[in-house]
Amino acid sequence: MSGKRHLALLVTATLLALGVAGVTAGAARQLEIFSWWTAGGEADGLNAMFEIFKKRYPGVEIINATVAGGAGTNAKAVLKTRMQGGKPPDSFQVHGGEELTSTWVITGFMEPITSLARAEGWTKVLPKDLLDIVSYKGEMYSVPVNVHRGNVLWYSKKILDQNNLKAPTTWAEFFQVADALKAKGITPLALGDKNKWEAAHLFEDILLSALGADGYRGLWTGKTSWTGSGVKTALENYAKILGYVNADHAAGTWDSATQMLIDGKAAMTIMGDWAAGYFTSKGWKPNVDYGFAPAPGTAGSFVIVTDTFGLPKKAPHRDQALNWLRVAGSKEGQEAFNPLKGSICGRTDCDLNKFDVYLRSSAADFAKNKLVPSEVHGSAAPENFATQFNDIINVFVTQRNVAATQRSLQAACVSAKMCK
Amino acid sequence: MTRISFDRVLAVAVLIPSLVAVGIFVYGFIGWTAYVSLSNWNSFLPDLSFAGLQNYVNLFQTFRFQADLRNTLIFTVVFLVACLAIGFLLAVLLDQRIRGESVFRNIFLFPMAISFIVTGVAWQWLLNPSTGVNLLLERAGLGALRSGWFTDPKIAIYSVVLAATWQLSGFTMAMYLAGLRGIPEELHEAARVDGASEWQLYRHVIIPLLYPVTLSAVIVLGHISLKIFDLVFAMTGSGPAFSTDVPGVFMFETTFRGNRFAEGAGIATIMLLLVAGLIVPYLWYGTRAEAGR
Numbered sequence: 211m212s213g214k215r216h217l218a219l220l221v222t223a224t225l226l227a228l229g230v231a232g233v234t235a236g237a238a239r240q241l242e243i244f245s246w247w248t249a250g251g252e253a254d255g256l257n258a259m260f261e262i263f264k265k266r267y268p269g270v271e272i273i274n275a276t277v278a279g280g281a282g283t284n285a286k287a288v289l290k291t292r293m294q295g296g297k298p299p300d301s302f303q304v305h306g307g308e309e310l311t312s313t314w315v316i317t318g319f320m321e322p323i324t325s326l327a328r329a330e331g332w333t334k335v336l337p338k339d340l341l342d343i344v345s346y347k348g349e350m351y352s353v354p355v356n357v358h359r360g361n362v363l364w365y366s367k368k369i370l371d372q373n374n375l376k377a378p379t380t381w382a383e384f385f386q387v388a389d390a391l392k393a394k395g396i397t398p399l400a401l402g403d404k405n406k407w408e409a410a411h412l413f414e415d416i417l418l419s420a421l422g423a424d425g426y427r428g429l430w431t432g433k434t435s436w437t438g439s440g441v442k443t444a445l446e447n448y449a450k451i452l453g454y455v456n457a458d459h460a461a462g463t464w465d466s467a468t469q470m471l472i473d474g475k476a477a478m479t480i481m482g483d484w485a486a487g488y489f490t491s492k493g494w495k496p497n498v499d500y501g502f503a504p505a506p507g508t509a510g511s512f513v514i515v516t517d518t519f520g521l522p523k524k525a526p527h528r529d530q531a532l533n534w535l536r537v538a539g540s541k542e543g544q545e546a547f548n549p550l551k552g553s554i555c556g557r558t559d560c561d562l563n564k565f566d567v568y569l570r571s572s573a574a575d576f577a578k579n580k581l582v583p584s585e586v587h588g589s590a591a592p593e594n595f596a597t598q599f600n601d602i603i604n605v606f607v608t609q610r611n612v613a614a615t616q617r618s619l620q621a622a623c624v625s626a627k628m629c630k
Numbered sequence: 631m632t633r634i635s636f637d638r639v640l641a642v643a644v645l646i647p648s649l650v651a652v653g654i655f656v657y658g659f660i661g662w663t664a665y666v667s668l669s670n671w672n673s674f675l676p677d678l679s680f681a682g683l684q685n686y687v688n689l690f691q692t693f694r695f696q697a698d699l700r701n702t703l704i705f706t707v708v709f710l711v712a713c714l715a716i717g718f719l720l721a722v723l724l725d726q727r728i729r730g731e732s733v734f735r736n737i738f739l740f741p742m743a744i745s746f747i748v749t750g751v752a753w754q755w756l757l758n759p760s761t762g763v764n765l766l767l768e769r770a771g772l773g774a775l776r777s778g779w780f781t782d783p784k785i786a787i788y789s790v791v792l793a794a795t796w797q798l799s800g801f802t803m804a805m806y807l808a809g810l811r812g813i814p815e816e817l818h819e820a821a822r823v824d825g826a827s828e829w830q831l832y833r834h835v836i837i838p839l840l841y842p843v844t845l846s847a848v849i850v851l852g853h854i855s856l857k858i859f860d861l862v863f864a865m866t867g868s869g870p871a872f873s874t875d876v877p878g879v880f881m882f883e884t885t886f887r888g889n890r891f892a893e894g895a896g897i898a899t900i901m902l903l904l905v906a907g908l909i910v911p912y913l914w915y916g917t918r919a920e921a922g923r
Contacts, residue, residue, distance in 0.1 A: 287886045290674070313889065317675045404867050458759040460781040460870040594673060597888035601694055601868075608783050608871035618693075625672070 245303035298522035307589030322349035339581035352520035354556030360513030400476035402462025419507025595626035667895035717802025750864025
């Protein structure tokens with residue numbers, strides 16, 4: 211009897227020991243990357259980076275933990291649950307700037323990666339403004355993999371050429387072009403703001419044109435007042451611009467607005483350069499079918515929308531996470547990812563021959579323009595403010611009340627603890 | 631000495647796990663939500679310092695929440711009236727012993743089987759002002775009836791009511807059909823012998839006898855419409871100037887996108903109170919009726 215008992219105990223203990231060894235041994239050679247890059251060029255780019263990682267660090271099992279849903283709305287919710295529950299992934303996609311800082315850094319979930327950045331030489335190849343965006347109190351917390359531009363005016367070459375019009379560079383020129391188009395029954399500016407952020411995206415560029423890069427940056431540090439004359443001008447301008455927008459904008463999204471250009475129903479749209487990816491997927495070519503220019507009044511400024519990866523404090527496979535960051539910040543990694551994704555590298559030394567016409571022009575601007583963070587896409591303000599901003603602009607699009615909107619923006623700034 | 635029977639003990643023992651589970655996961659969490667709504671937790675890290683009713687005060691002063699309450703009221707009233715009226719009409723029509731009754735019954739009932747998300751997306755396509763029903767109306771020569779549908783802030787909420795009514799009037803139809811079938815034929819004949827016209831028969835005999843069915847339908851549809859989220863979220867989102875926004879959508883966005891947990895908890899608590907205002911009188915009336923028997 212006791213012999214059998216001893217045997218049973220021995221077997222159980224052995225199995226447990228093997229199990230534990232197996233788990234920990236397995237745990238050491240895994241990497242879990244969390245993102246919302248589930249489809250198309252994004253997924254291809256991510257896989258390209260995975261391939262580079264596998265070549266450099268063989269024998270590591272990569273777990274691609276993605277959550278579908280536009281702009282990461284679902285992924286962010288899942289991530290919050292995991293982080294608060296103490297089960298973070300090894301690294302996760304996050305918009306550089308406030309979205310990372312106010313949600314994860316200030317709350318103590320992230321490790322700084324400044325020493326890694328110095329060792330890898332990133333501080334030399336990333337532009338200073340971009341480094342500032344991903345840093346907090348002097349420490350760097352994530353490495354920017356890609357850069358999208360927010361302030362781009364896209365236009366249908368066919369419509370503008372047929373009407374002998376040139377792409378506007380200022381809002382005054384825009385109104386001239388728009389009047390001419392409206393007289394011909396063509397919608398001057400396509401907008402699809404069912405998801406609210408698209409209207410906020412347009413307003414962000416108008417704010418930039420009214421305040422200039424430094425004034426715009428001041429909005430997020432408290433130097434520029436939300437109730438001041440600069441914002442007032444921007445709002446009044448926006449009200450005027452909305453008169454040239456398609457009447458059914460509340461039913462569409464950014465891609466249906468872009469589609470309006472392809473269908474010949476609208477001449478221009480202002481959207482981030484993921485619109486270029488949309489054009490490409492529909493067979494339109496840059497400088498042949500569509501043209502691009504900085505959004506009116508914003509030439510010389512580059513609104514940054516950047517995806518970055520950081521290091522969570524309790525990353526289960528910290529060494530592999532650091533290796534991933536090395537790949538994400540490397541020239542090889544970024545050159546593999548970005549052409550497929552349709553964005554430019556965070557680094558300034560990528561080989562531009564791998565990129566198409568639009569991206570090369572964007573990279574050239576990135577190298578010399580003033581870089582400002584995008585509010586709508588998580589870099590300039592915490593999510594608390596960003597959701598309120600979208601709501602306030604949603605009301606403004608219909609009601610056009612400048613004074614009330616300014617008061618609401620100031621109140622939102624205070625409630626999000628951005629202003630006093 | 632009273633003997634507690636084994637059956638009694640077994641009955642209580644079987645109930646206790648459910649009671650505990652409901653107690654914690656339903657009532658416990660309701661209490662926790664109400665507690666959070668009285669705190670300052672409006673950023674990612676929990677901050678449970680007491681804020682009193684500040685969140686509620688702020689909510690009622692927010693344009694979006696005022697629009698939400700107004701939309702909920704309009705949606706609930708119009709949706710209920712439309713579903714009851716259409717459901718009753720369809721039930722009366724189907725009750726006429728027509729051929730193919732089961733075919734029609736199934737057709738009217740099928741929309742209920744679809745999820746609200748599918749309904750929302752389909753009706754969004756249908757009511758798109760540039761590519762939907764408006765095109766049909768134009769081709770049919772009824773161009774004057776074209777409308778902005780859910781892009782027109784003044785009537786947007788009615789577009790959502792249309793989709794919801796399409797989905798659930800089959801449900802009221804089924805309930806009324808069962809109710810009508812439960813009224814004995816003798817009552818019809820007795821009324822006719824007394825000289826009542828068809829209209830009087832319905833108004834004074836049948837509809838009053840269907841009050842319990844109507845009440846049940848109001849309760850079920852009412853609590854669905856007070857908490858509605860997925861239909862609105864899939865079909866129109868918040869809508870221009872929040873003309874189709876509802877508290878459910880507001881709560882979702884402010885909590886899980888804006889990290890404003892206390893505000894979201896406040897909205898959730900208000901939604902609970904709204905639904906309780908509907909259900910509690912019904913339960914109270916029901917238990918009184920039970921006790922009275």
